[in-house]
Structures are given as C-alpha cells and as structure tokens.
Amino acid sequence: MLYKFIDLFAGIGGIRLAFEEYGECVFSSEWDNKAKETYKFNFGEEPEGDITQIDERDIPDHDFLLAGFPCQPFSLAGVSKKNSLGKQHGFLDETQGTLFFDLARIIKEKQPQAFLLENVKNLRSHDKGKTFKMIKKVLEEELGYTVYDKVINAKGLVPQNRERIYIVGFKKPLHFEFPVIPEQGPPLKSILESNVIDKYTLSDKLWNYLQAYKEKHSKKGNGFGFGLADLNSNSRTLSARYHKDGSEILIPQGDGKNPRRLTPRECARLQGFPETFKIEVSDTAAYKQFGNSVAVPVVKEIAKNMIYAIEQDKPIPNVEEVDIENAGRVSQPN
Structure with missing residues (x-):
C-alpha cells in the first residue's frame, strides 16, 4: 500500500527521504529560502512558506504527518484570561503562539493515521520539563493519539554522535517498537x-x-x-x-x-x-x-517500524491487564 504524507518544517527534506519508498509527499512547508532552494533541486517542488500562515483546511488529506519542529516555551497567559472570563479551554489553547500549536491544529483537522516528530534531545528538559509535558498532553489527551517517544543516538548508523528525540503517534492504539540501533557504527x-x-x-x-x-x-x-x-x-x-x-x-x-x-x-x-x-x-x-537536518538512516528505520505497526494492526495490551509502561504509552528508556 502507498501512503500519503506531508513534510512540515521540512528543511532540505531529510525526513521525506526516509519515507519516500512508502508513498507520496502531498504537501511540504519550509520558511527558509535557501533550504527551499535545496529542497526544490532535489524533489522538483518548492515547499510552501510559513506554516503559521497556512490554513489547516487547505492542506491535503494524508496518512502521515512528518515534522522536525523547533521547540518553544508555552505561555499560560491566554488560559488565565479564559479562566477569568469563565470560558472553557483545552490543552491546545495553551500552546497558541508556538510552532507546536501549528502541528496540533493540523493533526486535529486532518486526523492522520500517524505522525513522526523530531527534535533536540533537550526537548524533554526544555522550560523545566513543562514544554514536553504539554506536548504529550495535547497529543494524547486532547488529540487522542497513542504516543511513543525515545532519544536515539545516530552513531550506530552514521559516524556522528547525534542524539535526538523522536515522537511517534498513532490514531489507533497500535503496538509499536522503536528500532534497535547498534551502539557503534562506521568510522x-x-x-x-x-x-x-x-x-x-x-x-x-x-x-x-x-x-x-x-x-x-x-x-x-x-x-x-x-x-x-x-x-x-x-x-x-x-x-x-x-x-x-x-x-x-x-x-x-x-x-x-x-x-x-x-x-x-x-x-x-x-x-x-x-x-x-x-x-x-x-x-x-x-x-x-x-x-x-536529520540523520536519514535513523528516520528510515523508524519509518519501517511505523509502517509495520500500521500494517500489522496489532493493538497495545489492555492497560487494565498490564502496567502502562509495558503497554508502551510512556516515554521509552534511552
């Protein structure tokens, strides 16, 4: 089966390269003009510009949302104002004004089967852990995705000590395992x-x-x-x-x-x-x-396991029968 995917904060298309064997990129977005040049040279199309200016309803339907997004702290000012006015609000509201908000609004509108987000290792500790905690809340509790995350070092596949966090989510409660990357790779x-x-x-x-x-x-x-x-x-x-x-x-x-x-x-x-x-x-x-950019071979291994999880369609164990950690719903160990 061929899948449709979108490439957000696309850079020069490293994540796209890893997914191309599984389907077609139907939309891409990148604000840096020089990166857009390289992207066009290699993929024959120029990404759309600033994602904050793009209406989520104008984005094509897709199976996978892919993004290497920047992290920013979240402000609670808007929430306090809503509380004072007696209005209801959700976690998504608390992320407004950040680039993660743009990912979340697109996921909410388009409901892809799965997503892959990549970020620096320090996302987990950013803003004293508040940023990552809020991201997980939005993805799991508000958008309803089953989420896995893991810090992976690319040095087993490329000769570079490069640790990055990868966040994988599925619309269905699917069983997923991150790939096992060798400890040592090429010199x-x-x-x-x-x-x-x-x-x-x-x-x-x-x-x-x-x-x-x-x-x-x-x-x-x-x-x-x-x-x-x-x-x-x-x-x-x-x-x-x-x-x-x-x-x-x-x-x-x-x-x-x-x-x-x-x-x-x-x-x-x-x-x-x-x-x-x-x-x-x-x-x-x-x-x-x-x-x-990303270490392409690492993303290729993750992509392969994501496709396998979707096509196997194996649900995670019932959380009432086993603990949550074994069910895979929490952060996996480094």
Whole structure:
C-alpha cells in the first residue's frame, strides 16, 4: 500500500527521504529560502512558506504527518484570561503562539493515521520539563493519539554522535517498537573524500586562535574549544554553526598541515544523505542546512517500524491487564 504524507518544517527534506519508498509527499512547508532552494533541486517542488500562515483546511488529506519542529516555551497567559472570563479551554489553547500549536491544529483537522516528530534531545528538559509535558498532553489527551517517544543516538548508523528525540503517534492504539540501533557504527574515515582542495584547510590565523581559545578555557577547567576528530571513531554532533569555523569537527591532516573542515559533501554523508543528493547552494548555506537536518538512516528505520505497526494492526495490551509502561504509552528508556 502507498501512503500519503506531508513534510512540515521540512528543511532540505531529510525526513521525506526516509519515507519516500512508502508513498507520496502531498504537501511540504519550509520558511527558509535557501533550504527551499535545496529542497526544490532535489524533489522538483518548492515547499510552501510559513506554516503559521497556512490554513489547516487547505492542506491535503494524508496518512502521515512528518515534522522536525523547533521547540518553544508555552505561555499560560491566554488560559488565565479564559479562566477569568469563565470560558472553557483545552490543552491546545495553551500552546497558541508556538510552532507546536501549528502541528496540533493540523493533526486535529486532518486526523492522520500517524505522525513522526523530531527534535533536540533537550526537548524533554526544555522550560523545566513543562514544554514536553504539554506536548504529550495535547497529543494524547486532547488529540487522542497513542504516543511513543525515545532519544536515539545516530552513531550506530552514521559516524556522528547525534542524539535526538523522536515522537511517534498513532490514531489507533497500535503496538509499536522503536528500532534497535547498534551502539557503534562506521568510522569517520569512511565518509571522507580522498582529495580535498586547500580552501577547507584552516588558515594559520584561525588555527592559532582556536588553539589559544581552548588553552585559555582549559586553564579555567572548562571543556570549551575545538574538536580534533578521531578518524577511527565518530565525530561530535554537526550543528548549524559549523559554517562559522568548523571547530566542533576538525579533520587532522598529515605533513604538518593545519586541520581542515569537512566539505559539504562529507557533511551530507555524515547525516546519511545519498550520494545523489544535490548540493547547489554556497558552502555556508550547505553547512547550516546539513547541521539542521536529520540523520536519514535513523528516520528510515523508524519509518519501517511505523509502517509495520500500521500494517500489522496489532493493538497495545489492555492497560487494565498490564502496567502502562509495558503497554508502551510512556516515554521509552534511552
């Protein structure tokens, strides 16, 4: 069976890549113009713009809602006002003014079979845990979905230490298991290009600055500073700031040369993008885009298990017969 899905906060389409073998993307949305360029180069269509300006009724029906959304704290001001006026309100009202609200209103209107949300690991502790607690309340108690979440490290599939939280939800109370990801995966050297031009080698000025900066903070007992990568292991997390100086992942070079940055193609490989993925934007834009993207192989494994859960159509055990944790309705352990 082929499924229809939508790609929200789409970036350059990393989550879409993972789901394309199962169906068709019928709608996408992304506000960043450079990311939209890369998306169009690779998928032949330009995403719609700011999701906050799009009416949920105008979005096509779909089976899966996919989104790597930013997290924001929720304000209770609107709820207090409603209380003072004696009006009824729900959890969804408490999220207004945040980007999660836009996901929730679309889910409420379109009622997809399932959703997959991706975010930084710290979503669980954001705003002292209030943000994640509210997200779970909206998805489970107000929208009626069976929700699973887990922090997964991508380093078993790509040579990068990258922990992200994945939130999976089903309209039906289906049994679902997150994929088991190996603890260790390919080494960093497996994704490096053999011949890299000199422009990616750090200048003497920048290299001296980074060394001095690290030494200064080391004397204070801080761990700040550059990361010289171990080519036989995994790298640090690739971030959107990589374009600034490349300091979190520096590749050592022999013959007395200064270390170098990763190339944009190496960044694509670090995130598990295929070799056919087109990089037509500037290096600066490419670094931001891959740093903001997802580890595609991880999402592929989750997608496979989501499809399996839907097609097996196996309900979770009755919560009256077993405890809730074993039923899978609560956060799974890291």
